[in-house]
Amino acid sequence: xxxxxxxxxxxxxxxxxxxxxxxxxxxxxxxxxxxxxxxxxxxxxxxxxxxxxxxxxxxxxxxxxxxxxxxxxxxxxxxxxxxxxxxxxxxxxxxxxxxxxxxxxxxxxxxxxxxxxxxxxxxxxxxxxxxxxxxxxxxxxxxxxxxxxxxxxxxxxxxxxxxxxxxxxxxxxxxxxxxxxxxxxx
Numbered sequence: 251x252x253x254x255x256x257x258x259x260x261x262x263x264x265x266x267x268x269x270x271x272x273x274x275x276x277x278x279x280x281x282x283x284x285x286x287x288x289x290x291x292x293x294x295x296x297x298x299x300x301x302x303x304x305x306x307x308x309x310x311x312x313x314x315x316x317x318x319x320x321x322x323x324x325x326x327x328x329x330x331x332x333x334x335x336x337x338x339x340x341x342x343x344x345x346x347x348x349x350x351x352x353x354x355x356x357x358x359x360x361x362x363x364x365x366x367x368x369x370x371x372x373x374x375x376x377x378x379x380x381x382x383x384x385x386x387x388x389x390x391x392x393x394x395x396x397x398x399x400x401x402x403x404x405x406x407x408x409x410x411x412x413x414x415x416x417x418x419x420x421x422x423x424x425x426x427x428x429x430x431x432x433x434x435x436x
Contacts, residue, residue, distance in 0.1 A: 251336045251359040262310040263368050264329060271329065271365040278368045280307055284324055285369045289376035295321040296436070325381060331374035332367030335360045406431040 251257065255269035263277035280302075287293040287301070295318040302316040309316060328335050336359040339349040352358065369377075404413035411433040417425045 254334060254361050254364055256334065257336060260310075261327070261329065262324065264365075271334075273366050273368060277310070281324060281330055281368045284321055285330070285373050285377055288321070288325055289373050289380060292380070294318075295325070300436075322381070325377050329365075330368045331371055332365055333360065333362050334364035404429055406433065409433050 256266050256271055257269070258266060260266045260274075261277075263274055263281040264271045265274050284298055284302075287298050288295065293301070298321045299316040299318045302321075303314065306314065307316070308314060309320060324330070337356055338352055338358070340352050340356045341347060341349055342355075367374075405411070406413065409431065411431055413429040414432045414435050415427050415429050416435065418428050419425050
């Protein structure tokens with residue numbers, strides 16, 4: 251890892267072969283578009299996901315439906331600016347092989363300017379600053395907040411989208427929380 255050998259899989263915009271990252275031109279254009287829309291045009295991740303779906307862009311795995319969480323993961327991935335951070339996960343127990351997210355338990359291996367970037371450092375920094383400003387709950391993982399017990403845990407049987415909590419106000423002025431499909435709510 252310290253020599254810069256890439257351990258991991260290919261991702262949108264990059265192919266991994268023999269421990270090296272090489273730019274995939276088709277995927278790189280999609281990544282540039284996402285960063286431009288978010289950092290320069292100030293479009294929200296939900297709107298970007300909707301745009302990508304409506305315009306027929308395929309996700310890295312070939313899916314046709316984009317989710318805001320997918321966009322956030324792309325925006326958070328330092329590989330797109332040419333940096334490499336390894337040991338994001340670690341295995342505390344080699345008997346179970348269970349991996350855990352590294353929150354500082356093990357030192358990260360970080361190499362700046364490791365490979366050809368897809369986005370400029372300027373656009374990357376703009377996106378990171380906007381992500382920090384929009385991060386109301388201090389959630390850095392790109393996953394659902396744990397502010398509510400059901401956040402991200404209830405899925406729609408029709409479309410697979412996560413349910414979102416909303417308050418409904420009753421005639422007696424009291425409010426009741428109800429959960430409904432995020433796609434239907436949008």
